[in-house]
Amino acid sequence: MFKKILIANRGEIACRVASTARRLGVKTVAVYSEADASAKHVAACDEAVLIGGPAPKDSYLRWDRILEAARASGAQAIHPGYGFLSENEDFANACAEAGLVFIGPPASAIQAMGLKAESKRLMEQAGVPLVPGYHGAGQDAALLQREADRIGYPVLIKASAGGGGKGMRAVDRPEDFEAALASCQREARNSFGSDAVLVEKYVQRPRHIEIQVFGDSHGNLVYLFERDCSVQRRHQKVLEEAPAPGMTPQLRQRMGEAAVAAARAVGYVGAGTVEFIVEQGAGGEMAFFFMEMNTRLQVEHPVTEAITGLDLVEWQLRVAAGEPLPLKQEDLRIHGHAIEARICAENPDNNFLPSTGQLRVYRTPEATEFLAREGVPRIDSGVREGDPITPFYDSMIAKLIVHGDTREQALARLDEALARMHIVGLATNVQFLRHVVKSRSFAQADLDTALIPREQAALFGQEPVGFATAAAAAVASTLLRERADEGSDPFSRRDGWRAWGDATRRFGFEFGGEPREAELAWRRDGSLHLSADGVTGPLSFSVADGGAVDLQFAGHRTRAHVYAQGETDHVFTPQGAAQIVALDLLAHAGEGESEGGRLTAPMPGKVVSFAVKAGDAVQKGQALAVLEAMKMEHTIAAPADGTVAELLYAPGDQVAEGAELLRLAAA
Structure with a gap:
């Protein structure tokens, strides 16, 4: 086993690799950009080396500086994580030339599978089923348009050297092809350094099912079952689960053996994923087609770890050190069901526009560092409360992984864990994920890559916490803050006491983009009554464990966490989350419309x-x-x-x- 490795990545995957290395007694070296000087992955490693400016091209893609850091620190091997240089055959070759072990597949395998068009030709020779399409070297726009017309619409344009949903567009009509192609090529050129694309038939109602494969340098290859990654936005995965719902043992074996054949065709060593598009027939039968092979560890590898009980990063390190695979195919078993949710800084209600800012509040449920255990989820994260989310890198904040004996149990645990993810400071997709988990299609495992648009009415623009509950939580939080500031004399008390009659207080709020009001009354008997959104009733509250507010209003009881940021209260309840902004009723009276144009x-x-x-x-x-x-x-x-x-x-x-x-x- 290695004594020291360098991790050529950042964020949660760098922390994840460092965790396994620490358990195995392997020292780690982090690399970081100027934007990541105080990042969590820097603190997670034994040493850290600055390699350049914030932009990836000036730091995490500068393999000359990474190799220099490895040599200077005495590292024996480099783990590339995923993204950045993980699928760059030139970097893998450069590691070998520098006398360093690349913890990944041979450069020849990366090269063979890195170009989608070339990999399709290899898979055809290996007998792996392919989607009809054009995978040729010719890249003239007119030629590509003719090929798309020949294949028949809808078609999918994909960056040949791409991955992660970048450089990919679905085109429904011939007249839209030219603009979509230009956008794909720009995105591919910026992300991968190549604007070559391929064009394929866009399969109707497809499922995205991938097979985890592993090979060693002794000729052994196994598949560690499948993951269903069908729930996607912008061709990027949102929720992943293992095993795939509805998978039969026979289909699992056929897909697994096809994945192994694909890996064997390129002399694969290490962790890899063979991705398939699965077409669902009317009678429930499923046909699968090779899509691509990711020659690296995947973002969603934790769900495979959860159902197998294995540490795939440990397998990577052992295989890279020359050891044989720890288990044979017949030794591998599936245990229960696991689901992973990607927590991202983005606004689902605004076309998933990424969000930047500071994690002013970042509270998570109690979690394990590796395998989820009974009722306790796993969280892989590369950030801490107070950290910034910058525009330089991917928008993912964390991965939340749950495991259960059944899919239904895993679903319930995922929703409960998402309810306890409290993030303030920027927009996130946490509430959207809860809507997906509760949607009819996902709950019933009616899966395909169009699930999100199909369920859009239930997923977008939802307010699971109504104004009445949000106002009650905001009023209770305001009163608690005011009480904390009270002095000991009776004249500084703000409890609404009057010598005669009830006292009332009006609160102005903005909720859901609209100005709203609530009225609080102090009764002579000391009780509080609140009127909000047509709901009137007694209000009582107390501070509960963990800073929560135990809230009772109009016969309804809930526990709310309220985080005040300026004039905005961020309210989190078991039912969902909401933001409510305090308004000065006099200052906002007669306020005009905002400027246009x-x-x-x-x-x-x-x-x-x-x-x-x-x-x-x-x-x-x-x-x-x-x-x-x-x-x-x-x-x-x-x-x-x-x-x-x-x-x-x-x-x-x-x-x-x-x-x-x-x-x-x-x-």
Whole structure:
């Protein structure tokens, strides 16, 4: 076994690798950018080396600096994690030339599977089923359009060197192909350094099922069963589970053996994932087609660990050190059901726009560092309370993994754990994930990659905590803060006591974007009565364990955690979460509408292009500009009909959140 390894990555995967290395007695070296100087993964390792500026191209993609850090620290091997250099054959070769072990597959396997078109040809030779498509070397736009027309719409354009949903677009009509191709190529060029693409038939109602494979340098290969990753947004996974619902033993064996054949065809060593598109027939039968092979550890590997009881990072280290696989295929078993939720800094109600900011509150349920145990989830995270979420890297904050004897038990545990994820400071997808888990399709395992759009009515724009409950929680929290500031004399008390009659107090709030009011009355007997949103009744509250407020209002009892940030109270209850903003009723009386005609950057990023120029007439919904942030492209659309008055930036400019990109004059 190695004595010291360098982890060429950041965030939760760097922390995850460091955890296993520490358990095995292996020293670790972290690398970090200037933006990550105080990051959790730096503290998790025994040593840390600064390798450059915040942008990945200036740090985590600079393998010359990473190799220099490895040599200077005395590391024997490099673990690439996932993303960045994990599937870069040149980096793997450079490690070997520097006398360092690359904890991953041979460079030849990365190269063979890294180009999707080439890997399809290899899989065809190995007898692995393929989706109809064009995987050729020709990249002329007209040729690609003809191939798409030949295949038949809808088609899927995919970056040949890509992964993670980047450089991928579904196209439903021939007239949309040219623009989608250009966007794919830009995103692929920026993410992978190559704009080559392939075009495939877009399978209707597909499921995304992948097989975890593992090989060693002694010729042994096994599959560690499957994961269902069908719940996706922007072609990126949201929830993953193992085993796949509805999987028969016969289909599992066929898919597993096909995955092993795919790995064997490229001389695979280490951890890898063979991804399949599964087409569901009307009678319940399923046909599977090879999609791609990820020549690295996957983000969702914890669910495989949960159902097998194995540490896949430990297997990686042992195989890279020359040891044989610890188990044979016949020794592997599935135990129970596991689900992983990706907690991301994004706003699902605004097309999953990534969010940046500081984690002012980051509270999680009690969790284990490795395998989830009875009723206790596992959380893989690379952040701590107070850390910033920057625009330079992926938007994932943490992974929440639960395990149960059955899928139903795992679902219940996941919802309970999500309810105890309290994050304040930026938008997250936690409440959206709870909606998905409770949706009819997911609860009944009616899975395919269109689940989110199919269930959109139940997933978006939901307010699980109504105004009455939110107002009661905010009023209770306000009164508790005021009581804490009271002096000992009776004149400083703020309990509403009057010598005669009831005392009343009006509260102004903004809730769901609308101004609202609530009225609190102190009765002569000392009781409180609240009126909010047509609900009137007695209000009582007390401080419970963990800083929660035990709240009773109008016959309903709940436990709420309330975090005050300025004028905003962030309310978390078992039913869901809400934000409610205190308003000065006098200051907001008669307030006019906000200014119109401006278009601002929703987050920090780089201007990729403008689709219009000054003087152009535009229609509501028309694409105006493309902004790149957090490794993805985001289209800025016209909010109304009008005329472009002025472009305020040029392509290539970096812009701050809220920066005005262009001005529109009303039509």
